[in-house]
Amino acid sequence: MGRKVERMEKKIAVLAGDGIGPEVMAEAIKVLKVVEKEFGIAMAFEEADVGGCAIDKHGHALPEKTLDVCRQSDAILFGSVGGPKWESLPPEQQPERAALLPLRKIFDLFCNLRPARVYSALASASPLRPDIVGDGFDILCLRELAGGIYFGQPKGREGTGPKERAYDTMVYHRWEIQRIARKAFEIARTRRKKVTSIDKANVLTSMVLWREVVVEMARDYPDVTLNHMYVDNATMQLMRDPHQFDVLLCGNMFGDILSDQCAMLTGSLGLLPSASLGASDFGLYEPAGGSAPDIAGQGIANPIAQILSAALMLRHSFHREDAASAVERAVAETIEAGLRTADIARGAQRPVSTTAMGDAIAERVRRS
Ligand SMILES: NC(=O)c1ccc[n+]([C@@H]2O[C@H](COP(=O)([O-])OP(=O)(O)OC[C@H]3O[C@@H](n4cnc5c(N)ncnc54)[C@H](O)[C@@H]3O)[C@@H](O)[C@H]2O)c1
Numbered sequence: 001m002g003r004k005v006e007r008m009e010k011k012i013a014v015l016a017g018d019g020i021g022p023e024v025m026a027e028a029i030k031v032l033k034v035v036e037k038e039f040g041i042a043m044a045f046e047e048a049d050v051g052g053c054a055i056d057k058h059g060h061a062l063p064e065k066t067l068d069v070c071r072q073s074d075a076i077l078f079g080s081v082g083g084p085k086w087e088s089l090p091p092e093q094q095p096e097r098a099a100l101l102p103l104r105k106i107f108d109l110f111c112n113l114r115p116a117r118v119y120s121a122l123a124s125a126s127p128l129r130p131d132i133v134g135d136g137f138d139i140l141c142l143r144e145l146a147g148g149i150y151f152g153q154p155k156g157r158e159g160t161g162p163k164e165r166a167y168d169t170m171v172y173h174r175w176e177i178q179r180i181a182r183k184a185f186e187i188a189r190t191r192r193k194k195v196t197s198i199d200k201a202n203v204l205t206s207m208v209l210w211r212e213v214v215v216e217m218a219r220d221y222p223d224v225t226l227n228h229m230y231v232d233n234a235t236m237q238l239m240r241d242p243h244q245f246d247v248l249l250c251g252n253m254f255g256d257i258l259s260d261q262c263a264m265l266t267g268s269l270g271l272l273p274s275a276s277l278g279a280s281d282f283g284l285y286e287p288a289g290g291s292a293p294d295i296a297g298q299g300i301a302n303p304i305a306q307i308l309s310a311a312l313m314l315r316h317s318f319h320r321e322d323a324a325s326a327v328e329r330a331v332a333e334t335i336e337a338g339l340r341t342a343d344i345a346r347g348a349q350r351p352v353s354t355t356a357m358g359d360a361i362a363e364r365v366r367r368s
Pocket residue numbers: 020024079080081082083084096100268269270271286287288289290291292293294295300301302303305343
């Protein structure tokens with residue numbers, strides 16, 4: 001079929017984590033094993049402990065050995081971390097703070113792509129009215145991932161009694177805004193050429209700088225339309241008319257919040273993949289949603305976000321557009337064929353298990 005055969009083996013650090021992480025990860029690996037065979041991409045998968053399960057086994061959410069596995073890999077495929085079991089630990093030891101945020105920071109993965117698109121067969125799974133969903137929409141939530149209030153200093157907690165206080169600081173440097181804005185404009189050029197920059201410049205000084213820098217950067221991209229929107233209005237506009245958006249350029253916290261909203265507007269959080277990228281081909285790929293403790297262990301989680309994250313890895317870290325789009329097509333066709341996990345089943349539709357959804361997608365990749 002004239003497909004390119006990769007000579008170099010791609011090393012993938014597989015960090016499944018907690019809750020539904022291992023369940024959905026198994027389906028993504030299943031699909032990647034078919035890709036390996038059908039598309040001639042040699043892949044070596046190395047599993048490593050992360051999150052709450054790593055705390056239980058090794059006393060730390062991100063053991064040094066896991067970090068070494070990541071350092072020696074071409075990409076990280078990440079599941080999810082956290083859950084009620086570890087919520088009583090001191091905040092800085094909890095899986096999210098002690099594993100996921102350090103991974104993003106250590107590898108300087110500042111650029112987080114969260115593509116939210118409506119599959120035509122799934123339009124009825126969206127909570128939006130049919131006349132609003134229309135033929136569907138396709139929004140790229142582009143989230144700055146290595147700065148902002150998540151990492152800004154100082155942060156802390158001090159004092160006791162009524163005077164006890166706790167604080168976080170929203171900090172953005174010019175260079176941090178420049179590099180994520182450049183990505184937004186470059187990506188918009190490959191799409192519908194529109195960037196909506198989300199801020200709260202009417203209140204937050206860091207967001208005043210955000211807006212100024214985005215305006216400056218836009219001068220290099222006269223072919224791209226730029227507009228600005230306050231984050232509170234954006235939550236409303238996403239419900240009212242999602243079609244007005246192409247690339248949503250967001251800081252770290254606003255992107256976290258708006259991406260969950262975008263996911264649900266497409267039908268479920270279980271559909272939204274993500275790619276966290278830096279300056280090189282290396283990336284971390286994970287579903288936008290979390291460990292879903294409410295459904296973990298039941299075999300009913302939707303594996304699509306994890307499988308689509310693997311597709312993003314094929315595209316962005318391995319530059320295999322052919323394999324990436326084959327996986328995305330297989331997902332679309334499986335949905336067209338009527339398969340639904342519980343989160344996207346509506347009315348009389350009978351939900352299938354996590355494994356059945358993974359099997360069906362893998363089979364379609366095999367036949368592609
Ligand atoms: N990347 C990550 O590791 C990550 C991301 C978000 C939340 N978390 C952590 O996960 C834990 C639970 O957080 P939460 O409940 O706020 O958010 P969550 O994303 O885990 O779950 C929110 C809701 O979405 C549903 N959901 C999520 N993914 C799904 C899937 N694949 N299929 C079907 N339904 C799905 C869940 O069942 C739940 O009802 C917390 O510890 C949180 O910090 C981790």
